[in-house]
Amino acid sequence: MSAVASPLAYKAGEYHPFRAGENEFIYLVPTGGIFEMTPAAAMALKHVQNRSRTADEMARELAAAGFPQALIDEVLADLIDSRLLVSPDRQPSFHQPLPANFPLQSMVLNLTNQCNLSCKYCYEYGEDKLATPEGKPKFMAWETARDSVDYFFRDSGGRESLHITFFGGETLMNFPLLKKIVDYAIGKAVSEGRFIDFSLTTNATLLTPAIIDFLAENRIGVTVSIDGPPEMNKLRVFANGRPSYDIIAPKIKMLLERHKTRPVAARVTLTAEVTDCIGIFRHLTEDIGFNEIGFAPVTSAPNRLHSVGATKMDRILDQFCQLADEYLAYAIDNRPHAFSNVSETVAELHQGVNKSHPCGAGLGLVGVGPSGDISPCHRFVDSDTHKLGHVSTGIDRALQADFLSRGHIQAKYDCHTCWARPLCAGGCHHEAFVRYGDTGHPNLHYCDWIRAWTNKCLEVYGSISVKNPSFLQHFDRRKEQ
Numbered sequence: 001m002s003a004v005a006s007p008l009a010y011k012a013g014e015y016h017p018f019r020a021g022e023n024e025f026i027y028l029v030p031t032g033g034i035f036e037m038t039p040a041a042a043m044a045l046k047h048v049q050n051r052s053r054t055a056d057e058m059a060r061e062l063a064a065a066g067f068p069q070a071l072i073d074e075v076l077a078d079l080i081d082s083r084l085l086v087s088p089d090r091q092p093s094f095h096q097p098l099p100a101n102f103p104l105q106s107m108v109l110n111l112t113n114q115c116n117l118s119c120k121y122c123y124e125y126g127e128d129k130l131a132t133p134e135g136k137p138k139f140m141a142w143e144t145a146r147d148s149v150d151y152f153f154r155d156s157g158g159r160e161s162l163h164i165t166f167f168g169g170e171t172l173m174n175f176p177l178l179k180k181i182v183d184y185a186i187g188k189a190v191s192e193g194r195f196i197d198f199s200l201t202t203n204a205t206l207l208t209p210a211i212i213d214f215l216a217e218n219r220i221g222v223t224v225s226i227d228g229p230p231e232m233n234k235l236r237v238f239a240n241g242r243p244s245y246d247i248i249a250p251k252i253k254m255l256l257e258r259h260k261t262r263p264v265a266a267r268v269t270l271t272a273e274v275t276d277c278i279g280i281f282r283h284l285t286e287d288i289g290f291n292e293i294g295f296a297p298v299t300s301a302p303n304r305l306h307s308v309g310a311t312k313m314d315r316i317l318d319q320f321c322q323l324a325d326e327y328l329a330y331a332i333d334n335r336p337h338a339f340s341n342v343s344e345t346v347a348e349l350h351q352g353v354n355k356s357h358p359c360g361a362g363l364g365l366v367g368v369g370p371s372g373d374i375s376p377c378h379r380f381v382d383s384d385t386h387k388l389g390h391v392s393t394g395i396d397r398a399l400q401a402d403f404l405s406r407g408h409i410q411a412k413y414d415c416h417t418c419w420a421r422p423l424c425a426g427g428c429h430h431e432a433f434v435r436y437g438d439t440g441h442p443n444l445h446y447c448d449w450i451r452a453w454t455n456k457c458l459e460v461y462g463s464i465s466v467k468n469p470s471f472l473q474h475f476d477r478r479k480e481q
């Protein structure tokens with residue numbers, strides 16, 4: 001039946017409009033889809049802004065404006081199909097039942113909870129510490145590591161492609177174990193006809209040519225924690241207060257020279273003291289040579305040391321937007337740009353991501369501590385109150401279901417009217433716990449910031465789709481990988 005012949009009344013569905021240059025777009029909230037507005041579609045939506053109308057009424061208004069009948073039929077059918085026109089009785093549904101057995105895709109192995117640095121903002125120290133490591137091993141033993149890999153393969157069901165991230169403490173303080181795990185997991189993957197790859201996060205202090213060559217030979221992705229040039233890296237110090245920059249800078253350059261099989265990324269922690277994103281970005285790309293930089297602000301409670309307050313978050317947003325504009329100019333020119341905060345969000349927009357949970361924690365991803373305890377992700381490792389099981393016995397499905405049901409978008413009523421929820425879904429469970437004492441609480445302290453940043457990324461995505469659509473194929477490939 002033609003949409004035009006339908007007697008049903010329609011109202012506008014839930015959407016967020018945005019512009020990219022001369023073009024108007026719509027971000028469709030219930031599905032995470034993005035559509036470029038045609039003049040006829042824009043007019044139809046305008047007509048249902050304040051009251052519902054039947055398709056016949058809309059068709060007549062469009063015909064009076066001079067649009068041909070065939071186009072009107074097509075546009076109205078498209079708007080109804082894509083849920084931009086919906087019945088006035090239709091309420092948004094937040095119910096997305098979880099699959100009974102969601103196979104694991106990624107595991108984070110905390111090889112040690114020890115670190116040779118004492119970074120002043122580290123969540124392992126201070127009031128936000130969740131870990132209860134007392135009486136547990138400081139370094140993961142081989143038997144625990146082997147059981148972890150066996151558990152991971154068992155609980156990853158039929159997945160063909162698996163990923164292990166090595167984490168700490170300082171990961172490389174347990175490098176001999178890392179090597180053994182890589183060999184064991186590759187052998188297991190080959191025998192089962194599956195694919196596995198690896199990544200690690202390190203503070204770079206312990207890198208040597210032999211370690212780097214092992215990482216390169218095994219195509220292990222590396223993320224280096226570094227906050228910029230010496231004056232901005234000042235919170236990353238040894239226990240005696242000695243700065244780490246002069247030790248790590250030559251090692252990172254060696255890493256970038258010798259390790260070419262996978263991207264080497266920098267992860268920058270922004271604090272109240274360090275918010276010069278552009279200066280840091282220039283230093284890490286031009287002086288050091290990173291080709292991927294991601295920023296993460298410390299946004300724990302405002303009374304916590306080093307937490308970035310609202311004014312500085314605005315300053316960070318301004319700089320993110322400048323770097324996003326630069327990213328767009330590069331994309332139009334078919335050149336890669338290192339700012340991964342924008343590339344990761346654009347990738348999610350391109351893939352139509354529509355999240356029931358903010359991240360994979362406790363779902364397709366788990367963290368495993370040196371004791372073999374399973375937790376939702378690396379940030380909850382070693383915390384008795386967030387333990388979901390043990391690698392010897394597997395995950396406790398009741399604990400997992402409780403964690404996931406509290407973190408589901410359905411349970412976050414404040415988010416139900418927010419257009420940014422397909423990507424945000426309430427924000428990090430760990431941050432929610434340290435802020436509000438509940439992993440399922442939405443992170444309501446920076447919603448305006450999230451919406452402004454998501455809108456900027458939508459504008460970048462829309463502009464690329466108009467000016468150089470083939471650039472977006474890069475994100476198809478990332479999805480396949």
Ligand code: SF4
Binds near residue numbers: 414421425427450
């Ligand atoms: S936490 Fe805030 S920004 Fe995120 S989905 Fe909820 S209301 Fe929106």
Ligand code: SF4
Binds near residue numbers: 358359360361376377
């Ligand atoms: S809970 Fe937070 S830290 Fe853990 S994986 Fe999710 S977003 Fe990352």
